[in-house]
Amino acid sequence: xxxxxxxxxxxxxxxxxxxxxxxxxxxxxxxxxxxxxxxxxxxxxxxxxxxxxxxxxxxxxxxxxxxxxxxxxxxxxxxxxxxxxxxxxxxxxxxxxxxxxxxxxxxxxxxxxxxxxxxxxxxxxxxxxxxxxxxxxxxxxxxxxxxxxxxxxxxxxxxxxxxxxxxxxxxxxxxxxxxxxxxxxxxxxxxxxxxxxxxxxxxxxxxxxxxxxxxxxxxxxxxxxxxxxxxxxxxxxxxxxxxxxxxxxxxxxxxxxxxxxxxxxxxx
Amino acid sequence: xxxxxxxxxxxxxxxxxxxxxxxxxxxxxxxxxxxxxxxxxxxxxxxxxxxxxxxxxxxxxxxxxxxxxxxxxxxxxxxxxxxxxxxxxxxxxxxxxxxxxxxxxxxxxxxxxxxxxxxxxxxxxxxx
Numbered sequence: 058x059x060x061x062x063x064x065x066x067x068x069x070x071x072x073x074x075x076x077x078x079x080x081x082x083x084x085x086x087x088x089x090x091x092x093x094x095x096x097x098x099x100x101x102x103x104x105x106x107x108x109x110x111x112x113x114x115x116x117x118x119x120x121x122x123x124x125x126x127x128x129x130x131x132x133x134x135x136x137x138x139x140x141x142x143x144x145x146x147x148x149x150x151x152x153x154x155x156x157x158x159x160x161x162x163x164x165x166x167x168x169x170x171x172x173x174x175x176x177x178x179x180x181x182x183x184x185x186x187x188x189x190x191x192x193x194x195x196x197x198x199x200x201x202x203x204x205x206x207x208x209x210x211x212x213x214x215x216x217x218x219x220x221x222x223x224x225x226x227x228x229x230x231x232x233x234x235x236x237x238x239x240x241x242x243x244x245x246x247x248x249x250x251x252x253x254x255x256x257x258x259x260x261x262x263x264x265x266x267x268x269x270x271x272x273x274x275x276x277x278x279x280x281x282x283x284x285x286x287x288x289x290x291x292x293x294x295x296x297x298x299x300x301x302x303x304x305x306x307x308x309x310x311x312x313x314x315x316x317x318x319x320x321x322x323x324x325x
Numbered sequence: 326x327x328x329x330x331x332x333x334x335x336x337x338x339x340x341x342x343x344x345x346x347x348x349x350x351x352x353x354x355x356x357x358x359x360x361x362x363x364x365x366x367x368x369x370x371x372x373x374x375x376x377x378x379x380x381x382x383x384x385x386x387x388x389x390x391x392x393x394x395x396x397x398x399x400x401x402x403x404x405x406x407x408x409x410x411x412x413x414x415x416x417x418x419x420x421x422x423x424x425x426x427x428x429x430x431x432x433x434x435x436x437x438x439x440x441x442x443x444x445x446x447x448x449x450x451x452x453x
Contacts, residue, residue: 188416192426199427207430210437214408272411 059105061098063120068143074120075113075147079105082325083148086112087140087156087163089303090247091240092231093119096157099224099309104316108153113143117239129242133159133250136243137166144173151175153325155316157305158274159247162186165282168263169255176325177263178316180304181274184256184282188273189248197241204235217270219299220307228303256285262323263289266315268300268307291323326447328403329366329396334379338370340446341377341439348375351435357428360385362393372435390424405444409437 061078076094078101086097094112101110116130116139117123130136140163144152153176156164161182168177196202212232216225263286267279279294286292295315297304305312319325326333341347351357354372358380361368369380369388385391394412398419401407412418422429 186416188414190415193415196426196430199430201427202430207433210434211408211410214410272408272417273414275417 059102061101066143066146068116068139068146069124071116071124072122073113073116073143075111075143076101077109077111077147078102079107079109081106081108083144083150083152084108084110085140085144085148085152085154086110086305087154087160088112088115088118089156089158089160090243091118091235093121095119096227096231096303096306100305100313100316103309103313107317107320111144111147111152113140113147115139115239115243117236117242123238127238129239131242131245133162133166133246133252136246137163137170140167141171141173153178153320155180157181158302159243159250161274162247162250162252165259165263166250166252166255168261169252169258174261176261176320176323177259178266178319179263180266180312181268181271181279181302182265182282183274183278184250184252184285185278186247186250186274189244194241194245194248197244198237202237204237204240205233208232208235208240215271215273215302217268217297217299217301217304217307220301220303221309224303224307224309227306253282253285256282257287259286259289261289262291262319262325263293264316264319264323265292265294266297266304266312267294268297268302268304270300271302273302293319293322295319328399329363331368331379334361334368334370337439337443337446338377338379341442344438344442347377347435347438347442350438351375351377351432354432354435357432358388359424359428359432360388360391360393361399362391363399364396372432377439388424389428390422390426392420392422394418394420402440403443404447405440409440 093114114121155178157180161179351372352375357372
């Protein structure tokens, strides 16, 4: 079993936790909204023989310290810029970027705007996701709301029927251990994410993968994103039957195999 | 099965009160009334101390919140064809939750369980 190493690095003066695994070309992997990098561990291990996978916990998530004033980032462009700073410090070279849900959107945004990105693997990623109201977002940090209760059914309805039991259990744990201000910031960024006009700027190879049982980031939304990737050197869209909103967590083996096939085709 | 009809809701209430999960999930509720609006037909329900009941009133002024939308969308929720969260999602859904957002949030687990009971009920009625 390849070894996963956890470390801290200072990004903008705040301690940031990240994990790495493997050797080879770098892959930056971004976790989903309100969660943390452990959800990538299965994929990390399976890619380790060919790639060095680097997974940060975003500020205020997992073991990373929050920003000054116990704040978290709340805008997709701000998170992308923070990830760029992180990658410059930890990777220091060009890299492939992958992520899921908000992380999938961020992967596309980084591919459109940062020249050091050499390939994009976007899981459940879209360029337009107006799926949360301000009322719902404001309630997430209301003193009389417990997200671990109120969000459980919602979150688990996003997990696919073919998820591994481990993936399902860790999805549930993600809700039980939620940090409301982190979840709120991420979903504010997700709900307000509209990067449709930037998709024509993506020129690197892009893999869009879609868990077929995800009703939140729907197939139609991913397909609409694909249509706007008119200048990418290669675009592939892969359906993942039976998987939901968290494919990398639900079935790391299937996602890793899909990635390696794409990397071979794209010469990454 | 006509989901607009009071008979259906009476059967659903009876089934819900026989469901231990639902009783547990609304045990904290105190006179939490809410309106179900299916097209132009309305029913008033109340979670109270671990039970659900249907109120025989057309006056909805006492409802803490309401869930409203077209019958076709309600049909999907009640039969379990779509998750409740999708049906009320601002982008994907056609049901609206209005009123006291906190009350709606507090009863979210109970509401999810209620739609599980309704899916089970509608399934058994379909196959009967």
